[in-house]
Amino acid sequence: MKFTPRIRGFVKAIAIVLSLALPTLAVTSADARIGGGFSSGSRGSRTFSMPRSTNTAPNMAQPFNRTFSQPNSPGMSSPTGRGLFNRGGLLGGLAAGFLGAGLFGMLFGGGLFSGIGGFSSILGLLLQILLIVFLVRMAMSWWQRRQMSGPAYAGAGGMGNTSNSNFGGMGFGLGSASAPLQIQPADYEAFERILVEAQAAYSSEDIGRLRTLATPEMVTFFTEDMQQNRARGQVNKVSGTRLLQGDLAEAWREGDSDYASVAMRFSMVDRYVDMTSGQLISGSEQPVEVTEVWTFVRPRGGDWMLSAIQQTN
Structure with a gap:
């Protein structure tokens, strides 16, 4: 012919x-769950420096490919900003x-x-x-x-003494020996609660609930992911989220805000189902394990909220 x-x-x-689209399609089908398998959000002035490796996440976290922050800026920029890769x-x-x-x-x-x-x-x-x-x-x-290539933040990371410590087992372990910001057992309980509740809210497409658990920047990304799923006629259903192990990478203060980056290994049942019939499109009923670094932020004296999710190499 x-x-x-x-x-x-x-x-x-x-x-x-x-050929250029295949890598993106592969990520979409293989990495469902909240955040879509991307590294998204902001870590204040440390957005462009990598959190420390930990026992739970010994490999370096991946740089953000969706963020409103701009290099050399002290914090999160306006929501009208565009991300580095997927957003221009x-x-x-x-x-x-x-x-x-x-x-x-x-x-x-x-x-x-x-x-x-x-x-x-x-x-x-x-x-x-x-x-x-x-x-x-x-x-x-x-x-x-x-x-x-930004400056490393020496001495920033680790947690204080806590009854929640457990290396290699259930719950959160210790980071390094000292910390500018002391993270208490109640804080770790809040991190685990947000992990579970954010996955559930994303699965049920409950934007109102997500607004109480995550920053406006993260809710914007989650909403975009849901809209893309709906355009394909599918919904990401996540259930049975369970923390297996976690430890603190960094904890610090910026102005009136507290930040904590936490490595977490957790299991969950992660599926895509058809919006109309509910039939399974991809994933399975068997739990899978994922390790990610989640960063939380709170106003001084306020409640913790999810501000970033980073994949690990």
Whole structure:
């Protein structure tokens, strides 16, 4: 079967779009639960520095790919801000530039790059696709390294003495020996309660309840995730959330606010079901285990609220 140059260029364009979209689709199907498997939210002035590793999460937490904060800003910016990757920014512009230039050239007969006009074979097409994916991933790695190059916060982290400590077992363990902010047993109980109740509220799409458990920034992300699920005709159902192990990574004060970043390993039943029939689309009835770093914030003397979720490497 023979194709005209215009049709051949159109096929190439579709192939490249699919190659760039596949990583996102994989995350969507494999990582359901609240937060969608992304690293989202803000950690005040420490948004662009990584929380300390702990016994529960020995690997470094991932940089945020959804946040309203801006580099070098003291705290969370206006909700009109856009995130780093999924919400525009450097990588979005770079990817759009590569993709737009390449697709325009192919659709109008110039090939992917003007200097590479001979790649008309299947091998040439694959090389072009791999080159674009490689360049985009290089840009992502460079941007993440740039965000992680901020100053380390020596001495910030750990918790005070608490009867809740338990290394490797149920409940929260100890972080380091000293802390600028003392985290008490009642605080750990609040963290565990928010973990369970936030998953349940997300599963039932209870935005009102989520507003009492998380910051407006996080509620914005959760609402967007729910809307995307509904557009696909599905609902993310999470049940049986149970904390298995947790410990404190950092605790600190900023102005009139207290912050605590906590590594938590928990189990849950995580499924996507059809909105109309309730039939299972993906996931299973078997519990799965997840390790994430959750950051909580409270006004001095107020209640803790979820302000960030970070995935672990």
